[in-house]
Amino acid sequence: MSQHPIRRPRRAAAIAAVAVGCTVLAGAWLNAGSASAGAISGSLYRDPNSPVARWVAANPSDSRTPVIRDKVASQPAAHWLSTFNQSTVQSEVATYVGAAAVGQLPVLSVYEIPNRDCGGASAGGAPNLTQYQSWISSFSAGLGGRPVIVILETDAIALQTCLSASDVTARDQALATAVQTIKAADSGAKVYLDGGHSAWNSASDQANRLKAAGVGAADGFFTNVSNFNSTANEAAYGRSIISALNGLGVPNKHQIIDTSRNGGASGDWCADDNTDRRIGQYPTTNTGDANIDAYLWIKPPGEADGCAYAAGSFQPNLAYSLASSAPYPPSAPPTTTPPTTTPPTTTPPTTTPPTTTPPTTVPPTTTPPTTTPPTTPGGGACTATYQATNSWPGGFQAQVTVTAGGSAINGWTVRWTLASGQSIAQLWNGTLSVSGSAVTVRSLSYNGALAAHASIQFGFTGNGAASTPALTCTSP
Structure with a gap:
């Protein structure tokens, strides 16, 4: 099996701001007469080999692991097919x-349409529409008649600004044919087309686009992929699209909403640069809304948009930021209680964080010398030791160890001054504040209490050239 795709769709929120195997298995989809869900039911399949699951397995001692494991890796998310691999896709x-x-529902996100993302951060896909149809045929053959949810071509209908009128017509025909091909090969497949999101095209415009792209043969449409609009806004938008489709003679269509990053906060659309975003509703087919077939994590939390990191790459800092303040899912209560004394030692992320503008070559992974830089006694009963753990052109990663003195402490503060050209990109296991070049990191609620001579660590990534600053550590 190929690895998870390295690119994922960038949403066009900025643009919007300006403008069966057998019949028995297939039958498991039906939710006849139920008022608690849309047209499908069943448990969603969780991939045990997803990027987040692999990171959790490789980093058991990282301080972020319990949150990422219990709130992200425990949940089902879409499997993306975004690499044109005609010979292996089936x-x-x-x-x-x-x-x-049996009874579990895999979610597959097909992202292969030519000229996808209008050549943006997630450019790629099939070389042309003829090869696209051949790829779709192979994809459909691989389904084997099993019940699946197919998210077909994010942005392909809502984002058409780079296409001529004839290109739009050709794409619409290709999408309609793709729906028919999948349905003919697998009667258990539920197929949904791109509905954009509630802050983009009008509902009537999107409904007309969906009809032209063959939604009549599909099960409905999906909205809010990689975006942050509230579930309430998306549901209202979906109802308006459904009403408009009914008026166009296309009845009985349903909506899927991506809730992977719409749990609150506003600001920059790109989650790579916005640490205030939160995960939303956990994935489920039990939506309580007859118009909505599922709330899904189509864009897996922690996978980048292509702003500060390579599109589609898993970044533990992003996953932790999205999940840290979210409630635990009912199916995965916390398996560990945040410690009140010494937490596990934090190890650096296994992925190499690039600079804000990702370099065109892979950053070096050679670990700097392990010689311990000098420690600087603080004004209170603690010391702080700084160690660079990685560096690349234009950026670096470091780890700071805070150690209590001869008596226990309850809270710590570490300060240092940034060198010229440096800035902090991401920090974990502490609370960061920066004033000019002055950096202050304070303990969190669970790692401030240290027994005598006990230690904890926090880490961060920075922009600029690596250096070894003089640290001060104080305790109240």
């Missing part, structure tokens, strides 16, 4: 859907 799909147990 086997990849067959392997993935075959891993799901």
Whole structure:
């Protein structure tokens, strides 16, 4: 099986701001007469080999691991197919859907349309529409008649600004044919087309676009992928699209909403640069709304948009930021209680964080010398030791160890001065404040209490050239 795709769709919020295997298995989809959900039901399949699951397994001692494990890795998310792999796509799909147990519903996000993302951060896809249809045929053959949810071509309908009128017509025909091909190969497949999001095109415009792209043969449309609009706004938008489709003679269509990053906060659309975003509703087919078939995590939390990191790459800092203040899912209560004394030692992330503008070559992964820089006694009963753990052109990563003195402390503060050209990009296991070049990091609620001679660590990534600053550590 190929690795998770390295690119994922960038949303056009900035643009918007300006403007069955057998019949028995297939039958498991039906939710006839239920008032608690839309047209489908069943448990969603969780991939045990997803990027977030692999990171959790490789980093058991990282201070972020409990949150990421319990609130992100525990949840099902879409499996993206975004690499044009004509010779292997059938086997990849067959392997993935075959891993799901009977009654579990895999979610596959197809992202192969030519000229996807209008050539932006997630450019790529099939070379042309003829090869696209061949790829879709192979993809469909891999489904094996199993019940699946297919998210077909994010942005392909809502984002058409780079296409001529004839290109739009050709794309619409390609999408309509793709829906028919998937449905003909797998009667258990539920297929949804791109509905944009509530802050983009009008509902009537989007409904007309969906009709032109063949939504009549599909099960409905999806909205809010990689975006942050509230579930309430998306549901209202979906109802308006459904009403408009009814008026166009296209009845009985349903909506899916991506809730992976719409749990609150506003600001920059790109989650790579916005640490105030939060995960939203946990994935489920039990929506309580007859118009909405599922709340899904189509864009997996922690996978980048392509602003500060490579699109589609898993970044633990992003996952932790999205999940840290979210409630635990009912199916995965916390397996550990945040410690009140010494937490596990934090190890640096296994992914190499690039600079704000990702370099065109892979940053070096050679670990700097392990010689321990000098420690600087603080004004109170603690010391702080700084160690650079990685560096690359234009950026670096560092770790700071805070150690209590001869008596216990309850809270610590570490201060240093940034060198010329430096800035802090991400920090974990502490509370950061920066005033000019003066950096202050304070303990969190669970790691401020240290027994005599006990230590904790926090880490961060920075922009600029690495250096070894003089630290001060004080305790109230």
